[in-house]
Amino acid sequence: QMKETDAAYIAGLFDGEGHVIYKQYPKKRKGQVKAYPTWKITLEISMTEESIVRWVHEVLGVGTVCKKPPSRKQMGRRMQYRWRCNSREAYGVCCLMFPYLHIKLPKIQKIIDHYQGKVFDGKVVDLESYRTAMALE
Numbered sequence: 001q002m003k004e005t006d007a008a009y010i011a012g013l014f015d016g017e018g019h020v021i022y023k024q025y026p027k028k029r030k031g032q033v034k035a036y037p038t039w040k041i042t043l044e045i046s047m048t049e050e051s052i053v054r055w056v057h058e059v060l061g062v063g064t065v066c067k068k069p070p071s072r073k074q075m076g077r078r079m080q081y082r083w084r085c086n087s088r089e090a091y092g093v094c095c096l097m098f099p100y101l102h103i104k105l106p107k108i109q110k111i112i113d114h115y116q117g118k119v120f121d122g123k124v125v126d127l128e129s130y131r132t133a134m135a136l137e
Contacts, residue, residue: 002059002060002096007097007099008099010059010060010096011099011101012100013052013056014104015103015104016103017046017047018045019043019045021043022107022110024038024039025037041091041114042085042090043084043085043086044082045082045083046080046082046083047080049081050079053065057083063089064083064084066082094111095112098112
């Protein structure tokens, strides 16, 4: 189980250095003529301090970490490190950060609302059940 202080620290990092993508766009799937509405749900934390980004990845246990080198226009800048997760993993992270967020809370609430009541692995998802399950681990 994640320590409450770790969840609060990650939420603080996310409020300052994080980015939320929550949008719907039309997408054609392979072999289809019609474009269907598709959701893009992504959470990111980008910063130049690699150890913090890797710690976030390790503690959360989801997502990926990649390097983003400075562009030619940004010569003299430091390497940026980015942690990113999508979809249901993003939902789980949103539930962990929810009690501690301030700035990003409205966007995080949209992701939580998006997944409320949906069925994953035969179980209906809701915030209280998720919190209870996390407390039992």
